[in-house]
Amino acid sequence: MPDVSQMQGLTNKLAEITASVSSFLPEISLAVSIIIILIYDLITHKRQRQYLLLFALVALLLTGYLTSLQWLSASRGAEEFLFNDMLVLDKASIFAKFVFLVAGILTILMSWPDRAHKPMLSIPGEQVILLVGLVLGTFLLCMSVNLLMVYLALELISLCSYILCTMNGDKPGSEAGLKFILFGAVSSAFMLYGMSLFYGFTGSLHINDPSFVAGLETIHWLPLTVAGLLVISGFLFKIAAFPFQVWAPDVYQGSPTPIVAFFSVAPKIAGLFILIRFTNAYSFVDLATYWQEILAAVAILSMTVGNFAAIRQKNAKRMLAYSSIAHGGFLLCGLVTFTDFGLSALLFYAAIYVLMNFAAFLIVMLLEGKTHSLEMDTFKGLGLKFPVLGVLTIVAMIALTGLPPTAGFTAKFLIFSSIWAAYASSAKPILLYLLIFGLFNTVISLAYYLKIPYLLFFKESAVTMVSDRKDYLKNILLVFLIIPIILLFFKSEWLLYIINSITFVFQKVHK
Amino acid sequence: MTAYLLSLIIFVPLFGALIILAIPSAAIRSIKYLAIAITFLQIILAGFIYSVYEKGPDAPAGVHIEAAYQLQEKAPWINLDLGSLGTLSIEYFVAVDGISITMVLLAAIVMFIGAISSLQIQVKVKGYFFLYLLLSGTVMGCFLALDFFLFYLFFEFMLLPMYFLIGLWGGPRREYASIKFFLYTLAGSIFILIAMISLYISVIDPAATAVQAGLIDHVQEATSENIIQLQQMMRENKIDAGNMVHTFNMVSMADSANFIPGSLLDVLNQKLIFGNAARLWVFLALFIGFAIKLPAVPLHTWLPDAHVEAPTPVSVVLAGILLKIGAYGIIRTAFSIFPEGAVHYSWLIGFLGILSIIYGGFNALAMRDLKKLIAYSSVAHMGFVLLGLASGTAEGISGAIYQMFSHGIIASMLFLIAGVLYERTHNRMIEDYSGLATKMPYFTIVVVIAFFASLGLPGFSGFIAEFLIFLGAFNAANVNQLLPRWMAIVATLGLILGAAYYLWTLQRMFFGKYFGKDAAWDTLLRDLRPIEYVMFLPLIILTLFLGLFPQFFLDLVNQSVGQLVTLINQTGKENLELILRHISL
Numbered sequence A: 001m002p003d004v005s006q007m008q009g010l011t012n013k014l015a016e017i018t019a020s021v022s023s024f025l026p027e028i029s030l031a032v033s034i035i036i037i038l039i040y041d042l043i044t045h046k047r048q049r050q051y052l053l054l055f056a057l058v059a060l061l062l063t064g065y066l067t068s069l070q071w072l073s074a075s076r077g078a079e080e081f082l083f084n085d086m087l088v089l090d091k092a093s094i095f096a097k098f099v100f101l102v103a104g105i106l107t108i109l110m111s112w113p114d115r116a117h118k119p120m121l122s123i124p125g126e127q128v129i130l131l132v133g134l135v136l137g138t139f140l141l142c143m144s145v146n147l148l149m150v151y152l153a154l155e156l157i158s159l160c161s162y163i164l165c166t167m168n169g170d171k172p173g174s175e176a177g178l179k180f181i182l183f184g185a186v187s188s189a190f191m192l193y194g195m196s197l198f199y200g201f202t203g204s205l206h207i208n209d210p211s212f213v214a215g216l217e218t219i220h221w222l223p224l225t226v227a228g229l230l231v232i233s234g235f236l237f238k239i240a241a242f243p244f245q246v247w248a249p250d251v252y253q254g255s256p257t258p259i260v261a262f263f264s265v266a267p268k269i270a271g272l273f274i275l276i277r278f279t280n281a282y283s284f285v286d287l288a289t290y291w292q293e294i295l296a297a298v299a300i301l302s303m304t305v306g307n308f309a310a311i312r313q314k315n316a317k318r319m320l321a322y323s324s325i326a327h328g329g330f331l332l333c334g335l336v337t338f339t340d341f342g343l344s345a346l347l348f349y350a351a352i353y354v355l356m357n358f359a360a361f362l363i364v365m366l367l368e369g370k371t372h373s374l375e376m377d378t379f380k381g382l383g384l385k386f387p388v389l390g391v392l393t394i395v396a397m398i399a400l401t402g403l404p405p406t407a408g409f410t411a412k413f414l415i416f417s418s419i420w421a422a423y424a425s426s427a428k429p430i431l432l433y434l435l436i437f438g439l440f441n442t443v444i445s446l447a448y449y450l451k452i453p454y455l456l457f458f459k460e461s462a463v464t465m466v467s468d469r470k471d472y473l474k475n476i477l478l479v480f481l482i483i484p485i486i487l488l489f490f491k492s493e494w495l496l497y498i499i500n501s502i503t504f505v506f507q508k509v510h511k
Numbered sequence B: 001m002t003a004y005l006l007s008l009i010i011f012v013p014l015f016g017a018l019i020i021l022a023i024p025s026a027a028i029r030s031i032k033y034l035a036i037a038i039t040f041l042q043i044i045l046a047g048f049i050y051s052v053y054e055k056g057p058d059a060p061a062g063v064h065i066e067a068a069y070q071l072q073e074k075a076p077w078i079n080l081d082l083g084s085l086g087t088l089s090i091e092y093f094v095a096v097d098g099i100s101i102t103m104v105l106l107a108a109i110v111m112f113i114g115a116i117s118s119l120q121i122q123v124k125v126k127g128y129f130f131l132y133l134l135l136s137g138t139v140m141g142c143f144l145a146l147d148f149f150l151f152y153l154f155f156e157f158m159l160l161p162m163y164f165l166i167g168l169w170g171g172p173r174r175e176y177a178s179i180k181f182f183l184y185t186l187a188g189s190i191f192i193l194i195a196m197i198s199l200y201i202s203v204i205d206p207a208a209t210a211v212q213a214g215l216i217d218h219v220q221e222a223t224s225e226n227i228i229q230l231q232q233m234m235r236e237n238k239i240d241a242g243n244m245v246h247t248f249n250m251v252s253m254a255d256s257a258n259f260i261p262g263s264l265l266d267v268l269n270q271k272l273i274f275g276n277a278a279r280l281w282v283f284l285a286l287f288i289g290f291a292i293k294l295p296a297v298p299l300h301t302w303l304p305d306a307h308v309e310a311p312t313p314v315s316v317v318l319a320g321i322l323l324k325i326g327a328y329g330i331i332r333t334a335f336s337i338f339p340e341g342a343v344h345y346s347w348l349i350g351f352l353g354i355l356s357i358i359y360g361g362f363n364a365l366a367m368r369d370l371k372k373l374i375a376y377s378s379v380a381h382m383g384f385v386l387l388g389l390a391s392g393t394a395e396g397i398s399g400a401i402y403q404m405f406s407h408g409i410i411a412s413m414l415f416l417i418a419g420v421l422y423e424r425t426h427n428r429m430i431e432d433y434s435g436l437a438t439k440m441p442y443f444t445i446v447v448v449i450a451f452f453a454s455l456g457l458p459g460f461s462g463f464i465a466e467f468l469i470f471l472g473a474f475n476a477a478n479v480n481q482l483l484p485r486w487m488a489i490v491a492t493l494g495l496i497l498g499a500a501y502y503l504w505t506l507q508r509m510f511f512g513k514y515f516g517k518d519a520a521w522d523t524l525l526r527d528l529r530p531i532e533y534v535m536f537l538p539l540i541i542l543t544l545f546l547g548l549f550p551q552f553f554l555d556l557v558n559q560s561v562g563q564l565v566t567l568i569n570q571t572g573k574e575n576l577e578l579i580l581r582h583i584s585l
Helices: A012-045 A047-076 A091-110 A118-122 A125-143 A147-164 A171-200 A210-217 A223-238 A247-254 A256-264 A266-281 A287-313 A315-334 A340-371 A389-400 A407-426 A431-451 A452-456 A472-490 A492-500 B002-023 B030-054 B100-120 B125-144 B147-158 B161-168 B174-202 B206-212 B224-235 B278-295 B304-310 B312-337 B339-344 B345-365 B370-391 B394-425 B441-455 B461-479 B485-510 B530-548 B550-580
Strands: A080-082 A087-089 B070-081 B086-096 B245-246
Touching: A012 A080, A012 A125, A012 A340, A012 A472, A047 A091, A047 A125, A080 A125, A080 A472, A087 A091, A091 A256, A091 A266, A091 A472, A118 B394, A125 A147, A125 A256, A125 A266, A147 A171, A147 A256, A147 A266, A171 A210, A171 A223, A171 A247, A171 B030, A223 A266, A223 A287, A247 A256, A247 A287, A247 A315, A247 B441, A256 A266, A256 A340, A266 A315, A266 A340, A287 A315, A287 A431, A287 B206, A315 A340, A315 A407, A315 B147, A340 A389, A340 A407, A340 A452, A340 A472, A340 B304, A389 A431, A389 A452, A389 A472, A407 A431, A407 A472, A407 A492, A407 B174, A407 B550, A431 A452, A431 B174, A431 B370, A431 B485, A452 B161, A452 B174, A472 A492, A472 B345, A492 B070, B002 B070, B002 B086, B002 B100, B002 B125, B002 B550, B030 B100, B030 B125, B086 B125, B086 B147, B100 B125, B100 B312, B100 B394, B100 B530, B100 B550, B125 B161, B125 B278, B125 B312, B147 B161, B147 B174, B147 B312, B161 B174, B161 B312, B174 B278, B174 B304, B206 B224, B224 B345, B224 B461, B278 B312, B278 B339, B278 B550, B304 B312, B304 B370, B304 B530, B312 B345, B312 B370, B312 B394, B339 B345, B339 B550, B345 B485, B370 B485, B394 B441, B394 B461, B394 B530, B394 B550, B441 B461, B441 B530, B461 B485, B461 B530, B530 B550
Parallel strands: B086 B245
Antiparallel strands: A080 A087, B070 B086
């Protein structure tokens, strides 16, 4: 790979762009799929739309194949910067891509029409296209190391999300969409302003560039903090962390369930990734002392606000929305430690969180299919009628709480371990508070996670009109989500072995 | 055969639970008999463990010496690479010593009696016995696990079957009671979790680390010289952090030489957290976590609700075994790993003990519901356990373990008694009955025996237990100054209270002229049925046997208790001196 810092000629830049293309195949495959699906949707009759999902599934599987090729080459130590340092292809980003692909595939499987249910047949083509677009956006965001690229990727995610959340076409959906756009636009504006300040400070947009970091060293801490906070607010919006969580409950309630499951996972993890890249670039300036405190406060407040709000919810999707805000806080804990162990714990948590959260949304979808309602009170007594679904629900909920024997416990265990280890070596009191609040929140969360199994088993069924529709695909999918959740408790090293081989590349090493 | 004895006693019930899942739910009788057969098999296994366990003055006695544990089974389970922190090794490690073997015997007996009592369960039988066997296996696992992670797994997993057993088969307010039980115990286990995390980050497995550091080739080769050499090297910072093997082994944790120098829980560590040493904080975390389970006043409020709402067999298991896990946890983790905490906080532990004794006693006196009365008497009796432990003397700690066993037997009887009445009339109010002795003479004899055993009449196991505890608590002022003498004196008030509420209840419910609130009870209140004799007789024989031949039990625990007492009074005091040098409290 040619060294850009020495050769600035246009031909060299072009040469690098052409060279980068070969490392950009998964993204290209997604982009081409979007075009093909779009054209197919335009020229075919509405009845054939279910093939759209099949197309998208194939596209994601193909992308998965291309991504695994990247993983293999990265395992041989070939981490690289693409397109004139716009993107970085390290093992961490490839891992994240796998997570997003799994989330995308699960979303498609969850939206798969089931024969007995007519309205599902009319899945709009736009939904499929936008979903693939959303996956592309998360792919780009987790690799971005240039502020402009960050902005583009973030907006790609946002624009796809805004439209997706109004897909139901009903009033709550429109309301949610409007709220989403307004909050999103404001936080984007914040972020863009912050980015322009950074450009003013350093004359560079590459956060991994030594000149960027060097430029920051000369800046007074106050403007630096303000600019940093502005930029981070855009990321926190995607993570749905406090104080940018306000949109989440309405959007989750108003959007189609499979899409919500994707929202709650992929953009959140992509947002965390860019936050990791940004703050770790920052920590070179040795300003991490108070960034740690600020982010720890965000984590504590996200956990606490999310959990306390979730307790009062009656609507299952709203409850899961607040629960995902709280999980965002737990994920942030791994970042706040600013240690390798913390990042490993975060990646483990993220991977398990995908499984747990999709399982939870799938359960809500299955229960909704039985009672045609999302109010949790209508779920009464269903566990006794459908014992297998009931037991799977218990496993999913105790995993979300973080109790053994589920991988949810291992994930929380690693996060708490990383906080304690960081505290033991640095003795910063904020880490101790973080730990205490994290533990305290685990107890709080039990109160609402237990509510669904409680209603399923302890209450007599109040509603007699229960649809007895069998949805084999979703039931099987649920079983396949629950098995790894249990298996990865007993053999967590299988996943952690992969995660331990992952490195984040924060700084370009000049040859 | 003996090689896998401990695994068998844990996994046979779990396997049985799976078999029950495969039986069609209509086959109620076969489910019930299978559950009883499996719990009986557990008794046989426990008896077998008892017979192969080496007893006597020279027998290896465990506590803080790994080689002195008997029937050890050890296998690697999870090995995680923590990067710069080294590696983390979680093992499947089970073994018995004099303390845990008593609890295993108790658990096997109570689980069997509980299974017989569960024959009365009529609804959702399959689910009930599935959960019951699950509980039975995890309880055994809790008493046998010596790897903290494994212990924690069993400890937490126990909550789920218990939650559903109370919540699905309980009384009118079962939902409230089961959630309260779950939340309280989870809050407790969060304290234990934080202690566990802080411990494994600070503690290494010397043998495995020696392999990593290249001293030896294989863990099995490690001799005590190797280990001392490695601990010495670690003190001198000659071991690279990346080579350290962090362990959950509770026995390794009990040796302060295995703590990484400079780590927060190192004895020589001078950093304070909120003005107190980290080791003392973690001791408190463990103590509070288990005190909720015990339960000690003021953390006891879940207990009366859970007991009152739980069905009879679940109450029996809860009082007979689950409370003991709290006390066992304190001995196995808090006292053995942080003996200095046992010294430093002996006053607090003793005070909570007498608080539980007095508060539990007065509450029991005021209760109108027989089951609530028994629940509060449990609180008082577990207070005696705390008092005995706090004394740090051989008599006191033996007494505490004796009390754990004895209360397990007696509380089971008491809850069965409440169950006998409730099954007949669905009413447990003391004031609604009178003169039951004339209607149910044999039942009254059983009640008198159980009540007298519980209030500590000589000849019953409760007497020996409380006698030893008082001996220890009074002696502590002379021997090791861990408890002031007034605590023992105040605790004697508990004996008087116990006599008062039991005798008063006897007088109100059983003596005098027959009266039942409802005329229909005349026919309902029949004397004991054969199946009820089957439950009561073994328990009566046991409490009498242990009351008359305490040597039989004490021989089993003496060695281990002796080691624990030395640990507390020597290592504990030395450690405390090191720690307190830096603290001006």
